[in-house]
Each structure stands twice: as structure tokens, then as C-alpha cells.
Amino acid sequence: MTESYYDLLGSCLKSKEKAKEAIFYSYTSHINGFAATLEDDEVDQLSNRPEVVSVFPNEVNQLHTTRSWEFLGLERNGQIPADSIWLKARFGEDVIIGNLDTGNLTCV
Structure with missing residues (x-):
């Protein structure tokens, strides 16, 4: 899953290496997503991607x-x-207790 985060964020940052540096946590329990350090314009680019559900x-x-x-x-x-x-x-x-994972990518 982490590799797909690098691909997604790398497409916004124009570099998979920059994405690897920016992501500091991957969520793997209960939700799929990642935490990253981004500039405002990078957040805007990421937020506008159709595969991104939400950015907080x-x-x-x-x-x-x-x-x-x-x-x-x-x-x-x-x-x-x-x-x-x-x-x-x-x-x-x-x-x-159940957790329904729809497979949608959530960037947190």
C-alpha cells in the first residue's frame, strides 16, 4: 500500500523521492492513508485528484x-x-467488531 502512496504523492510533487521524504506515517489499521509534510500548493494539487477522498x-x-x-x-x-x-x-x-474496508484511498 505504501508504494501506491508514493506513486500518488509523487505525481503531485513530480518526484517519487520527494514523496518518500514527505510521507512520515502510513495508516494501515482501519483506514488507508498517509500523513505527509506538504506546502499549500501541494495540498491543493493532491486534494484535486479524483482518487483522493479527503485531505485534513x-x-x-x-x-x-x-x-x-x-x-x-x-x-x-x-x-x-x-x-x-x-x-x-x-x-x-x-x-x-467489524471494519469494512472499501479499498478507497484516504489521504490524511
């Missing part, structure tokens, strides 16, 4: 919690409380 700028977000399990009420001090959703949900037993 990097954003700085505030961290809301570093203790998600406790924040969600799943654990307290490393212990699972009697009213935890983990127990109510039987720790996810018989739960199927």
Missing part, C-alpha cells in the same frame, strides 16, 4: 484523560468494580 490538516488537540479505563468507569485503582460495564458486557464475550 494536522491539528493539535487537548488531551482529556490519561486514565481512560478509570475515566470510563471500567476500573478503579487497577481493580474492576462490581458496577463496571466490563462485567455487564461479560468482557466483550460473543461480541464481533
Whole structure:
């Protein structure tokens, strides 16, 4: 998949080598896409390609919690409380989580 990212971005940057330098992360779980350092005109060129679904700028977000399990009420001090959703949900037993990958390329 990474090779197709180099081809796509390389066609905008006029060089596959420049594309390899620009791409600093490839998304391979749940979505297909990449993160790259680009100039505004390069973003415009990429955004206008018919095979590109969307392009998003990097954003700085505030961290809301570093203790998600406790924040969600799943654990307290490393212990699972009697009213935890983990127990109510039987720790996810018989739960199927699916991800539908349409094969569309998303540049993030």
C-alpha cells in the first residue's frame, strides 16, 4: 500500500523521492492513508485528484484523560468494580467488531 502512496504523492510533487521524504506515517489499521509534510500548493494539487477522498490538516488537540479505563468507569485503582460495564458486557464475550474496508484511498 505504501508504494501506491508514493506513486500518488509523487505525481503531485513530480518526484517519487520527494514523496518518500514527505510521507512520515502510513495508516494501515482501519483506514488507508498517509500523513505527509506538504506546502499549500501541494495540498491543493493532491486534494484535486479524483482518487483522493479527503485531505485534513494536522491539528493539535487537548488531551482529556490519561486514565481512560478509570475515566470510563471500567476500573478503579487497577481493580474492576462490581458496577463496571466490563462485567455487564461479560468482557466483550460473543461480541464481533467489524471494519469494512472499501479499498478507497484516504489521504490524511
